[in-house]
Every structure is written in C-alpha cells, then in structure tokens.
Amino acid sequence: MAILEVKNISKSFDGLEVLKDISFDVNKGEVLAIIGPSGSGKSTLLRCINQLERADGGCVVVDGMTMFQNDENGYAVYSDKKILRDIRLKIGLVFQNFNLFPHMNVMQNVIEAPVQVLKMNKADAEEKARELLKKMSLETKEKSYPCELSGGQQQRVSIARALALSPDVLFFDEPTSALDPELTGEILKVLKSLAEEKMTMVIVTHEMEFAKNVADKVIFMDEGVIVEQGTPEEVFDNSKSERTKKFIQKF
Amino acid sequence: MSQKEILDVTKILLEYLGPTLKLFAATLVFSIPLGLIVAMLKMCKFKPISWLTSIYILIMRGTPLMLQIIAIYYAIPYLKINENLPVFLKKIVDVVDIKSPNYMFIAVVVAFSLNYAAYFAEIFRGGIEAIPKGQYEAAACLGMTKTKTFFRIILPQVVKRILPASSNEIIILVKDTSLANIIAYTEIIMKAKQQMQLYSSLTPLFIAGVFYLAMTIILTAIFSMLEKKLNYYK
Numbered sequence: 001m002a003i004l005e006v007k008n009i010s011k012s013f014d015g016l017e018v019l020k021d022i023s024f025d026v027n028k029g030e031v032l033a034i035i036g037p038s039g040s041g042k043s044t045l046l047r048c049i050n051q052l053e054r055a056d057g058g059c060v061v062v063d064g065m066t067m068f069q070n071d072e073n074g075y076a077v078y079s080d081k082k083i084l085r086d087i088r089l090k091i092g093l094v095f096q097n098f099n100l101f102p103h104m105n106v107m108q109n110v111i112e113a114p115v116q117v118l119k120m121n122k123a124d125a126e127e128k129a130r131e132l133l134k135k136m137s138l139e140t141k142e143k144s145y146p147c148e149l150s151g152g153q154q155q156r157v158s159i160a161r162a163l164a165l166s167p168d169v170l171f172f173d174e175p176t177s178a179l180d181p182e183l184t185g186e187i188l189k190v191l192k193s194l195a196e197e198k199m200t201m202v203i204v205t206h207e208m209e210f211a212k213n214v215a216d217k218v219i220f221m222d223e224g225v226i227v228e229q230g231t232p233e234e235v236f237d238n239s240k241s242e243r244t245k246k247f248i249q250k251f
Numbered sequence: 252m253s254q255k256e257i258l259d260v261t262k263i264l265l266e267y268l269g270p271t272l273k274l275f276a277a278t279l280v281f282s283i284p285l286g287l288i289v290a291m292l293k294m295c296k297f298k299p300i301s302w303l304t305s306i307y308i309l310i311m312r313g314t315p316l317m318l319q320i321i322a323i324y325y326a327i328p329y330l331k332i333n334e335n336l337p338v339f340l341k342k343i344v345d346v347v348d349i350k351s352p353n354y355m356f357i358a359v360v361v362a363f364s365l366n367y368a369a370y371f372a373e374i375f376r377g378g379i380e381a382i383p384k385g386q387y388e389a390a391a392c393l394g395m396t397k398t399k400t401f402f403r404i405i406l407p408q409v410v411k412r413i414l415p416a417s418s419n420e421i422i423i424l425v426k427d428t429s430l431a432n433i434i435a436y437t438e439i440i441m442k443a444k445q446q447m448q449l450y451s452s453l454t455p456l457f458i459a460g461v462f463y464l465a466m467t468i469i470l471t472a473i474f475s476m477l478e479k480k481l482n483y484y485k
Contacts, residue, residue: 050392088392088394089394095389099385099388102485112393115401147485161393162393174356232419
C-alpha cells in the first residue's frame with residue numbers, strides 16, 4: 001500500500017521549471033533513493049513534499065490525506081491548515097546541515113516537538129528520547145550542546161529529533177553531504193539499521209554504493225524530470241537511458 | 252571646596268539619582284517591547300507598513316533627542332489651545348492632563364521611549380534577520396506554529412546576538428537621561444549645575460561625572476555577566 005503518492009508535481013522559480021511532471025509512489029517500509037546531478041531538482045522535490053516550498057501543480061497524498069491537488073485549470077490547490085498540519089506530523093525531514101537548535105542541548109532538541117507540538121508530558125518525552133538517543137549511540141551526549149558535537153553526532157541528533165515524532169515517512173536531504181568520509185559511514189550505518197527496522201524512507205543522496213545496497217527503489221533525476229525509476233538493479237546495472245549510464249559511470 | 256561641602260553636594264546629588272534612574276528604567280521598560288514591535292513592522296511584507304516604519308525610524312534617529320523632548324513636551328499644550336483640531340486628535344489631547352505633577356515625567360518618558368525604540372528596532376531587526384533560514388524550516392518540519400517558533404527558537408538566539416549592541420545602547424541611555432533637563436526635568440546634571448553656581452566650583456559637575464561612571468560600571472558588569480551566561484553555546 002502506498003503511504004506516499006506523488007503525481008505530476010511541477011514547480012518553477014521565476015519562470016524556470018525546476019520540477020516537471022514528477023510522479024512516484026512509496027510503499028510502507030520501502031526505502032527510496034533519489035539520485036542525480038546537482039541542480040536536478042532533487043532537493044526542491046523534497047522541499048515541496050515537506051511543505052517548505054509550494055508546488056505549482058500536481059498532487060501529493062500522504063497516508064490517504066491529500067496535501068494538494070490540481071483544480072480544473074491545473075494549478076495546485078492546498079488542503080486546509082488542519083490537514084496540512086496532520087500531514088506535517090506524519091513526515092519528518094533530516095537536513096543536509098542538520099539545523100539543530102543551537103541554544104538547546106541534545107535532550108531539549110529531541111523533546112522540543114513532542115512536548116510543544118504533541119503536548120506529550122515531559123517525562124514520557126524524555127524516556128522516548130533516551131531510547132532514540134541510545135539507538136543513535138548518543139546516550140552519553142544528552143546534556144551536550146550541538147556546538148560540542150561532531151558533524152556525524154549532530155546529524156544523528158537530528159535523526160533522533162525527527163524520529164521523536166514517530167513519522168510514517170522520513171525524508172533525508174543529502175544527509176551526508178556536509179560530512180567527511182568517516183562520519184558519512186557513521187550516518188549510512190544508522191540509515192541502514194533504520195531500513196532493517198522497516199522505516200519508510202526517502203533519501204536524496206550522492207552515495208551510489210549505499211543507494212544500490214540499501215534502497216528498494218531508485219529514482220534518477222536530471223533537469224527536473226525523472227529520467228529513470230526502478231529497482232537498484234534496473235537503474236544501476238541495466239539503465240535504459242544514456243543519461244543515467246553516463247551519470248552512474250562517474251562513480 | 253571643603254571635605255564637608257563635597258559630602259553635602261554628594262548627598263544632594265544622590266537624591267537626584269532617583270529621577271535619573273526612574274527615567275532610565277521607564278525608558279527601558281517601554282522602548283524594548285516597542286522596539287520589538289517596530290522591528291516586526293519594519294520587516295512586514297506589506298510594503299506600505301514597512302515604508303512608514305522606515306520613515307518613523309529615520310525621523311527618530313535623524314533628529315536630536317533634545318528636540319524631540321521639547322516637541323513632545325510643548326506639543327500637547329499647544330494642541331490644546333488649537334481650535335481647528337480634528338475630533339479624534341482632540342479626544343486624545345483632552346485625555347492628557349498637562350497640569351498634573353506627572354506630566355513632565357510622562358512627556359520625557361514618551362520622548363525617550365519613542366526615540367530609543369527606533370534604535371532598538373534596528374538592533375532587533377539585524378538580530379532576527381541574522382538567524383539562518385534553516386532554523387525556521389527545522390521548526391516548521393517539526394510542526395511548530397509560527398508563534399512558538401519565534402518565541403522558543405528564534406528569540407532566544409536573537410537575544411544572544413544582540414546583547415553587545417544593546418548594552419552599548421543602554422549605556423548611552425544612562426548618560427542621555429541628562430538631556431531631559433532641557434525642559435527643566437530635575438536630574439543629576441541639572442542639580443550639579445546649580446551646585447556649581449552656588450559654590451563657584453567645578454567639583455559638583457565632577458561628582459556627577461563619577462555618578463555616571465559608577466552606573467556605567469554596574470551596567471557593564473551586568474552585561475558581561477549576561478554575555479558569559481549565554482556563552483554556553485555558539
């Protein structure tokens with residue numbers, strides 16, 4: 001069953017079309033990797049699905065709830081605030097540069113949304129946060145501030161922060177691009193273990209090896225369109241398009 | 252001046268420390284929240300509001316505070332005798348009792364607050380605009396409302412960033428309070444001038460100077476303590 005349905009999304013910035021007719025589905029428990037050169041619209045796509053940008057047209061449905069769909073003129077019409085908010089809580093986003101709250105320690109970062117948004121009581125939120133931090137091997141860092149942590153540790157805190165809301169789908173926008181190779185491995189390991197737990201994930205990444213080994217589905221994007229989508233074998237080993245082949249050869 | 256005379260003058264000036272501090276404190280209490288509101292208006296996406304706010308800031312920062320104090324103090328009595336006043340303005344003017352013993356203090360505080368709010372607004376705006384967009388986006392993705400994002404995520408970081416510039420402004424305010432004597436608001440400098448004439452000596456002014464220095468030292472200590480306290484993160 002598709003937990004995320006994306007149909008014909010389009011988006012322009014100042015007349016420049018950055019997303020053209022993008023459609024794909026993500027089923028529960030699936031890992032989707034989105035690859036492609038810089039400027040191909042991968043991040044914009046993620047930002048549209050996470051309501052950080054407004055799409056011009058198309059349709060996004062998360063767990064049966066419609067975020068927006070086309071009116072008869074082909075323009076995206078967004079659902080009302082309440083639904084958008086519910087959708088927001090169903091999906092989480094992990095940023096390339098973490099975006100942790102610098103004035104809060106690790107624990108405060110993780111419990112902020114559960115306490116402030118879900119109105120969870122603080123003790124319960126902390127208990128859950130401790131579990132998540134343990135999973136991220138950060139149990140000793142509860143009281144540390146983001147500035148005291150390495151990039152890899154900060155990224156793991158931000159993953160814990162996103163998981164604290166128990167999202168149905170977790171999105172990653174180039175989660176390792178700001179990290180050196182050693183720390184990259186650290187994050188990929190976390191992603192892999194989340195995949196093993198059947199967490200539904202959509203990952204924009206430049207880590208081809210990772211995409212090949214962990215993803216159930218791969219999308220290759222270029223110049224705002226999906227050039228190819230399929231299983232890792234289909235996209236990596238038997239690419240139909242020349243453009244895909246050329247891109248993958250570089251790695 | 253003899254030692255006893257110096258002591259007497261110090262005691263007299265100490266009494267007028269009250270009006271100085273009262274003006275200082277009242278200005279802070281009103282100008283900081285007002286400054287935050289002005290900063291918000293200036294950042295308003297509806298351009299006419301942003302422009303009007305810019306004009307307000309330009310006038311407040313572009314004309315002497317002394318002039319503003321005089322203008323506000325004398326404007327109300329002047330408007331009261333003007334018969335062609337629009338009704339809504341007349342209603343406002345009628346509320347103000349210029350014969351009240353507090354009128355002078357209120358006029359001075361209004362002038363100071365309007366003036367300092369303009370300066371604080373620019374400091375606040377700079378601080379708010381310096382917060383990376385990613386902070387707003389992270390909060391939005393976590394489902395936080397705009398109000399919660401501002402008060403829990405943005406404002407605490409803004410406070411840290413604007414502390415040095417604000418402490419500058421607040422220290423200037425301590426000394427600017429002496430401008431109020433232009434409309435005969437009796438504070439330390441005014442009293443010191445009277446004592447200077449009484450004793451034909453510069454010493455009273457020197458003592459007043461020491462008072463300001465002491466206040467500045469205290470404020471500097473408070474601000475460096477606050478800065479240290481907020482230094483727990485980068």
